[in-house]
Amino acid sequence: MNESVTTLFEGWRPKVIFWDMWMTLGMSHCREPIGEAQVILSPMQLPIGANRHPIPTGDFLRFCLTNPTNDEVTFAEEASTTFGWDLEPHRLDAFKTLIGKEKNCIALFPEVQEVLDFVQSLGFRQGIISNLWAFPSGRLFTDTVLSRYFTRQDIICSFEVRHPKPDREIFEEACRRFNVRPEDCLMIGDNLTADIKGALSCGMKAALIDRQINVDPMELTRLSEDGYPPVLYMTDLKALRSYLSLCPVSSGWRV
């Protein structure tokens, strides 16, 4: 166990544990649907990422993550108007097909239910802070085991708040929903910028899940050199159990 992280958890008990969704609790069968959506809707050539999927432009990504529309025709029309693209019929048909798949895209990681059970058994309140467009949200939060642990109110989505991580507004909205201060929260996520730096910047503590082991450890060292609290590093969510077991027991806030 990392000593500085161990010390952190020995003296501190988060009032709320917030989870990132994608690549933390689950993954999408559609892989990179927003890049695919831009390929379909726009005339642009997009760069291809290391995973061989197209990388959307920053402005299109933000448009998708902050648009509350879950009707694919309205969404495609708004995107085309916003970016000055011609919405030809074959593009709209292809977009409808993509969104049809995206609505059923979720697969939770195998250890997730066991870990959520454990966290719940220790009396921690739990929420989700997700960069998400509206299309998969219906099935994602009602037809999966996530509904056993999270009410819809516990799930803070960028498409509703109109701000994606790492914007501080989405973390502040999460604190408002749970009526807690940022310093009483732990954010767990896989993305160093969106989840970890975003949470630390607004005053939360953070834990990184690095399943692919592709985060440079120097990045975490730099964060602590910048004065942020130590970040818990994990390659498997089960590791969280030993750290949370170090926390002081509840002091009356449990609900």
Ligand SMILES: [Mg+2]
């Ligand atoms: Mg993620």
